[in-house]
Each structure stands twice: as structure tokens, then as C-alpha cells.
Amino acid sequence: MADPTGSAASDESHESDTDWRRLEEFELTPILSAALDAFHELGYHGTTVREVARRVGVTVPALYYHHNSKEGLLIALLELSTSDVLARAHAADTDGGDDPVRRLANVIEAIVLRMTTRARLAALEGEVRYLSTENRQRYREVRKGIEEVVLRIVQDGTASGDFDVDDPAETTRALLGMCQSIPRWYHAEGTLSPEEVAKKYAAIALKTVGAH
Template sequence: MSSLDEPESATPAPPTETKDWRHFTPLELSPILEVALAQMVARGYEGTTVRTIAREVGVTVPALYYHFANKQAILTDLLDRAMAIVTGHVEAALASTGPDPVHRLGAFVEAIVLYACHHSDIAFLDSERRSLTTENLAHYVAQRDSLEQRLRETIDRGCATGVFTTSDPEMCGRAILAMCQGVAGWYRTEGPNTPEEVAQSFVRIALGVVGHVDRRPRLTSGSGPRR
């Protein structure tokens, strides 16, 4: 946990863990944000009160307001941090691949699913975007749309080169992003699959969604080397 001595920064520091984009370090949150996240995941935004957060942290309500103007500010801060983490990993994943749309789609999906598995609590807060004010929702949607646009660029390129055959790239992009983000709602570390196994399964599913055509030459019967 971070210290309560100083007020929270209005803008989360950018993540520094994306050199190896498949590696996720534990979240570093202040006591207020850590408790608020746990409460919102367990009770939802509406069911979480500032008074409960303050009591769990061990501070007075006025002391909590020294760090955050209100509960909405806490949710906005958490969602900004969530977007900074997932965007950082996605961009690092894409930067590690070449121009091939199949590889880029795989990297994009893998990065988001690994994020949803390793940081399932903060990733789950995407479902609380409905609780944002109009202004804060517009800010969050703009970040989410930017991430979706990166996915659309990859799908569009795949369609242009003939490796993806979908007739509706926009709908495919939305479906893939929603599918990946939904992992946070059901993935459990004690379950039968590792984050890596889930990610690889979702890569295969995503390739099916866009109608991936494998154009690599295949050996036909009797075409192998003769002895």
C-alpha cells in the first residue's frame, strides 16, 4: 500500500511493468484505493459508501475527503489506472510483433486476457462504467474507444490482405473486446486453467470470429519427400 500522508495524484503514474508485456506485477494502490476496490468488487459502486471505506482504512471521513473529493473521484481514479495498465500492455504487445495481422490480433487478445486474469478485480470495474457521471463516462469511453481502434486497425488490415474474411470488422472488434474483458468476471486463480491457457484459447476463438484463413501451404497426401 502507498502512504496516506499525501493527497492522491489526479493522474495515475504510467505503468512501468510492460517491458515484458506478459508479466504482470501486483497492483500498487493506496490504502483508500485498495479498500475501495475490494468494496466495489464485492458490493458494487452503489453499495459502497465513503463511510465504509474510511472505516476499513482506519481514517475519518474528512481525512478521506482530503485525498478524494467524493466516491465518484475514487471510481474514476481506479478506472484510469485500469486503462493505463491494459493500454500499456497492449501497446507493448503490438510493438513486439511485426505487421502480420494474425500475429497482431493474437498479441492484442493475449495481452487483454492476461490482464483480465492477473488483475481481475480492477479489470472487473469496467462493468461499473455505468455509474460514472456524463463527463467522467465520456473520458473513460474515449480511452476504451482508443483501445478498440487499435483492434479495428488490425482486423481491417487482415481483411484487406485476405487473411480475415469477416464481412463486419466493426462488430467483430466489439465482440472480441467484450469477450476478453468479460474474463475478469469469471476467472479464478484456483480454477483449472492458467492465465496463459485461457489467453491461448481466446486467441483461437478470436481468430475464428474474424474468419481467419490459414494460407500457409499444406502438404497433400503423397506430396511428401520420397525416399
């Protein structure tokens, strides 16, 4: 079996093998880009709509024409970010074929690459507590999709005997929890590249599920 944490494409790999690993510059509107900068520097609670409008160079009413509130800016960024992760997780899962070991390594790698390469967007998940009940539910529905991808792989690997897991659901939450903690400590100027972190976390995930 090929190294499940390797990033080099084999002769048999199809095009998507590199697609989900490649994170291009994320396209944001000027308003959302300014909001992301402000949230990163000042925190959600410390950011005002007036501050975002000032950074963009528009009036507050003009900003409200596109997003009806500060919370609207936050949920728009969260949905863009999380939907991107979900799409990459699906592609990484598909790329693993019928091998649960490869599938899990791929998906964890895809998630971690996003957490490190787009750390500022990933860090916004810590601001979910400020969302209204309705918007929190919208966000959770997309997050649930990512959890379901990983859970299905853990269940398949357990059923096939490739994994040694007593509680697939709890194990899935543990795997995703360790990935979600990355923005708290990762810095692009640090000693580890996104690819190195992704490989390490994929290896940790495989040990966690007792991959044979």
C-alpha cells in the first residue's frame, strides 16, 4: 500500500489528487476581506461596522446594502470557509478510493492544510458563540457535513478491520477537535510548513484509529 500520508502523486493518481491539496488565494470581496482583517486584529467583539466601512472606504449605509449587520459579515465568512473545507474533504475522500486508511489520511491532510494555510479564516470558528441561534444552526449544518465525511470513513475502516475503534462517533469528534485547535498555535513564520503539519496530523489520526 502507498504511504497514506504522502503528498506525491502516483502514476495512477487522477487530477483531483493535487486539486484538493492546492489552496489558491481565497477570493473575498473587499468588504469581507476588510471584515476578516478587522476580526483578526480586533476580535469580533472589538470590531464595529463603522471600522469595516472605514477600511473599505465606503459609508456604513453602503456596507449595509451588502451585509445587513456585523453578524452578517461573520456568518458570510464562516459559510465561505466551511463550505470550502467540506468540498475539499469530499474530494480527498474520493481520492482515497476504497482504502479507509488512505481516505482518512487524505481527509485529515485536507482539513489541516486549510487550517494552516488559511489560519485567519479558520480562527473565526472561535467567534461562533456570537452568532444568533438561527445563524449558529446554519453554520452547524455545514460543519456537520465535515463530521459525517470523517465518521463514515472511521465506520468503514472499523467494519473492514483496518481500524481498531470502539466508538466511531467519539473518535471522529476527537480527530476533528485536534484539527480545530491548530489556529490557536500555528504561525506561518514558524518552523513547520503547512504540508509538514498536515503529514504529522494525518499520522496521528491513523494511530488514533489503530490503523493496521
